[in-house]
Amino acid sequence: MPRRLPEKTRSTGRRPRRFKRRYGARTPLFHSAPVKVGQELEVLIDDIGSRGDGIARIMGYLIFVPEAKIGERLKVRIIKVGRKFAVAEKQA
Numbered sequence: 001m002p003r004r005l006p007e008k009t010r011s012t013g014r015r016p017r018r019f020k021r022r023y024g025a026r027t028p029l030f031h032s033a034p035v036k037v038g039q040e041l042e043v044l045i046d047d048i049g050s051r052g053d054g055i056a057r058i059m060g061y062l063i064f065v066p067e068a069k070i071g072e073r074l075k076v077r078i079i080k081v082g083r084k085f086a087v088a089e090k091q092a
Contacts, residue, residue, distance in 0.1 A: 034059045035078050035086050043088075045072045063088050
């Protein structure tokens with residue numbers, strides 16, 4: 001049988017929480033992407049993705065650039081923007 005607390009120690013005046021926060025839930029660093037479609041940027045490729053694309057970062061946001069190598073500094077144009085990453089193409 002469960003143990004009951006005395007009447008005066010029960011929290012009778014407190015309302016239950018409506019929205020509980022889950023442990024480990026992350027809050028986004030920004031609410032929208034820091035880049036837009038058609039925007040031209042100069043980026044530094046600092047990593048290579050699993051498909052061989054170069055990866056640049058702006059404010060922690062990933063930008064994939066096909067046919068790029070680590071260490072290259074490129075002018076790129078954003079062609080697709082997603083929630084977690086963008087895809088860009090090299091400018092000539």
